[in-house]
Amino acid sequence: MMIARLLGLKTVFTDHSLFGFADSSAIVTNKCLEISLAACNHCICVSHIGKENTVLRARVNHSNVSVIPNAVDTTVFVPDPSKRSQDNIIIVVVSRLVYRKGVDLLAQIIMELCPAHPEVRFLIGGDGPKKWLLEEVREKKDLKDRVTLLGGLEHSQVRGVLNQGHIFLNTSLTEAYCMAIVEAASCGLQVVSTRVGGIPEVLPPEFIYLTEPNVPSLIAGIEAAMSDLKNGRTISPFKCHETVKSLYNWVNVSERTEIVYERVTREQVKHVSDILKCHQSTGVFPFLLVISLMYILLKLLDWWIPRE
Template sequence: MPYNIAMVSDFFFPQSGGIESHIYQLSSKLIDRGHKVIVITHAYKGRTGVRYLTNGLKIYHVPFFVIYRETTFPTVFSFFPIFRNIVIREEIDIVHGHASLSSFCGEAILHARTMGLRTVFTDHSLFGFADAASILTNKLLKFTLSDVDHAICVSHTCKENTVLRASLDPLMVSVIPNAVVAENFCPLSHTTRPPDQTLSSPPDPPLSPRPIGPDDPITIVVISRLFYNKGTDLLIASIPRILASNPNTRFIIAGSGPKAIDLEQMLERNVLQDKVELLGSVRHEEVRDVMVRGDIYLHPSLTEAFGTVIVEAASCGLYVVCTRVGGIPEVLPQHMTTFAKPEEDDIVLATSKAISALRSNRVRTDRFHDQVKMMYSWRDVAERTERVYEGIIGDISPEEFYGYYPGQGWEASGDRVRSFALIDRLKRYYGCGVWAGKLFCLCVVIDFLIYVFLEMWFPRANIDIARSWPRKPPAPKSRDSNTSRGLR
């Protein structure tokens, strides 16, 4: 059965990143499967109002004040009138929020439940439990997910983190990884047309992979936001040592952020401008062109729920050196990666090992693209997400969706099918803490009163229904789908 779905997050194009790409690719594949999908995000510079992207994906850019890293100022209630108008205009059935730090996401899930809509949340990040920022974020996540119908995480490590942070029933959290459009990340050995060749020209034959000799130069690529959590400090400390121990090596670094000035100062201090090329921020469609210039991809992140960029790097035929943190060890098989501890000495050692492995031709990087193409598919992600929608809507039975069958204790498994009754919602929020629980209940009551006021003074009959983009016939399920193997 086709659904009308609203993807809600502060993070979307024109900003580039893993969450933005995930929302776009998932939405596009769901449209291919016959569903109607819209995206609700905040206004970006030069982008306000309604926009359309490829495949008929409709974007609502809502003008709200942005405070930090493209996150809007949390207001709890002021978003409700606009959100209600959009949801009624588009006849939305399911609201799907993305990212723990997105104010739009948390507020949309609260308002959607008040309006009697089913909700899904996808977590893309890992957070700690000790520092003040994490404690506050975890409490807000608990508020967001206390009444959500189902949650999705991009890795098993991310699922464990989210279950602990939000005190969720593990059966209400599914693991659906990110994916990559492998055709957009082909290595040079698969390239049939150089970038400057016109479309009318006949394609060139595929290039043969070049074996790396003991004296050939090695290029290490880094594409990342230059923030502390992305391991930029480790990168800055490691580059001079890697270049000193491997003279015939150079770096290409793409990305921007507050740590860019520290990186530039390190290059000037060590006089490495001729061995390190800084490209600044690059668009997502340019990432492949940067990656194919290298042989090794270095990813020194301190925390990562999944790490889509390392899948893109492997698809481009790069050998990956990455830190063993978060969900990264789940992403690629061991023959594609060399792992390091998030420490300077270990990153230098792991990078040197990777360089030696390439020079001795112990690694067959020419096979990486075809292997990644078999492992990750956005079509598979869309099918598995669609099954989550079927479960919360009720198109499949709770026993089938959660994996419980008669005689296995389903009756005592708890309240997994969320009721819309206000008293039931208040019971769920009241257990969030001695003081926080009461505050959350107050927010829910106020939200409900605002909804009643809007229904009385701005009735639904006065809101015009938007014409939908012509639906596509539902795509058949792929035979190699992981849906039948379960979500958890």
């Protein structure tokens, strides 16, 4: 991004993540982000909570950040209720098996929910360093026939897994925008998710059971979804699909992104002096020397190998 600005190009940064402020790694990451975005023309975030996070972390102007959510290919993620089990309730999890995705919570939920509800089966897709924890729970509690670990999935396989389920479970501890719950809702599943980050913004309240990021609250949410399923109080899978189709489609996302790009193209190209002033506000004064050296090097290259 720095090279692009020194070459006279406009820059747009898209942020999909949430970061904290307390630990040392977050402090370093946030300072690097602040330096990187000091002279950026515009930022795009996928949720309003993500926007607030980026504004605070990078100290960018609120008006220079737009919120444009991700979209889902609803021609691919189509409901198929015929694939669902008639005898059991299938809870689907599709996620990277890492701490941030709440795998520790998932392991505890499996241990508590399976003995209480014999009809429940877990179908888990994904891989990661926490996979061993789920394997250990399955072995210790003798749940081999009730907990299926599919391992890593290709994106083309996700729809087939989702359509086997009744309930989609998301146990994330932090999330700017959860694409998985949108894909699950598009396939007509009931969604149970932790109320963290930008997740409350993603789906209408009637399409999601929001819980606190702890085991008792998640189990209560799952049991509420199971009760509604057994008593026929669920929304039709095809109505879920149509709602997602109207809310999140790539045509709408691309049109909104084009508006941002058009706005940026109308802005004045920043001179190197303006770029230096922007970076001066970060307080990392040695970086001004880095920018100056990069500018001189680019000018030398421009002289040695002219752009024309």
